[in-house]
Amino acid sequence: MNAQPNFPDLILEPLVRAALSEDLGSYGDLTTRTVIPAGTRYGACIVAREAGIASGMQLAAIAFRLVDPALAFRLHVPDGTPFKAGAVLAEISGDAASILTGERVALNFAGRLCAIATMTAGFVAETQGTRTRITCTRKTTPGLRIVEKQAVLHGGGFNHRFSLSDAILIKDNHIAAAGGIRPVLQAVKARASHMVRVEIEVDRLDQLAEVLDEGGADVVLLDNMDTPTLREAVAMTDGRLVLEASGNMRLERIAEVAATGVDYISVGALTHSAGTLDLGLDF
Template sequence: MTTFPPLPDLILEPLVRAALTEDLGGQGDLTTRAVIPHDLTYDAAIVAREAGVVSGMQIAALAFRLVDPALRIETLRPDGASCVKGDALMRISGRAASILMAERVALNFAGRMSGIATLTAAFVAETAGTTARITCTRKTTPGLRIVEKQAVLHGGGTNHRFGLFDAVLIKDNHIAAVGGICAALSSARAALGHMVKVEVEVDRLDQLAELLETGGADAVLLDNMDTATLRESVAMVDGRLVTDASGNMRRDRIAEVAATGVDYISCGALTHSAQVLDLGLDF
């Protein structure tokens, strides 16, 4: 299992604090306040109800700590680890009221992120025997991109650009607006610093030929191509650019796409279609 350095809590805390504030509102947990004695203590555990890949333990722990810094938290299955049904992923000890107030937010994050990590791992498994890497896209839940992309890493995938700010991706609408690949690339290179990578989207072989002739790109996004065209595209590129296949990348197609020799396969489904991994909190 790969060990993943945690994200700084400084980055995660605003997300968790907002979720807790949404849940607790201005009155707090009415049920817990009415039913649970203030000084009652308990041991609890986050338990997997099904097999998968764990993600979100760091952010779940942060949810408990924000509610009550005195809670004792032990992570039993770290982010990126596999789990089977019945595995305890985290143990939380302390005031029962505090545990209950943070429970849903912690499980919402951990279940969502573990679902993404689990789906990513399934996609990655389809690339066995090839050099292709599975990567995510910007098709993420608004406001949660950083944690969803972290979950992709926990599942063995890689991250494409995080937003519009950290790389250039010249897409079909950019090309149409300025009249062609050559014009778009020339404008981009004139405006960018030397550290910024440029990827260009093509969906036809004649566009790819134009891109290769023009030069100046670092990567090519081979969009919505059938498998035979992807294979021909990889042969045309011949290692001069990083190749990135995208569009309709279902899990049942990943193996044949990986076999074409592409470097990356971009899959929006990793984040927009992942099913939440069933996790529960048991006292």
């Protein structure tokens, strides 16, 4: 997996704080306040009910800390690390009411992000022996893009744009509205900063030939092409541009697409269809 430095807690705290505020509502944890005697101390473990790749453990730690800075959080499985079913990912000890109050938000983040990392690792495994990298898209949960994209890194994948301002990505609708491939590439060459990378989407080989002839792009997104066409696109380009295959990239197809020689395969499902890994908090 990709060993990645954590984001500073300061960047992630607003996400966790918003989730806690949503969960606590107007009056806090009514159940815990009603049934747990004040001063009760306990220990708990975050336990994996199924195997996967760790991600979101930093957010889980932040959740418990925001609820109660006195809670002790001991991490056993760092983000980006594989684990088996039954593994103890972390231990939390201290005030029982505080642990119970932070439980759901911590598990929601960790379960969702572990699922993304685990799915990503499955796609990456299909590219072994090739130079192809698996990358995510902007098809993320609103407000959670930064952590979902980090989960992709934890699973061994790579990141595409974080926002519209990161790079120029000319899609089919841009091409249609601007009047064609040559006009959009000419506009880029006339107006874009030399510091900005440019990617353009094509879905036919004649469009790829036009991009190669006009120049002005760094990356070509090969959209919804079958495998023989992808192979021909790689031959046509001959290393002059970075190639990214996209569109309906199912797990069972990844190995054959990677074998064509494309540089990247973008997979929206990594963040829009990953689900949640089964984690629990055991006292």
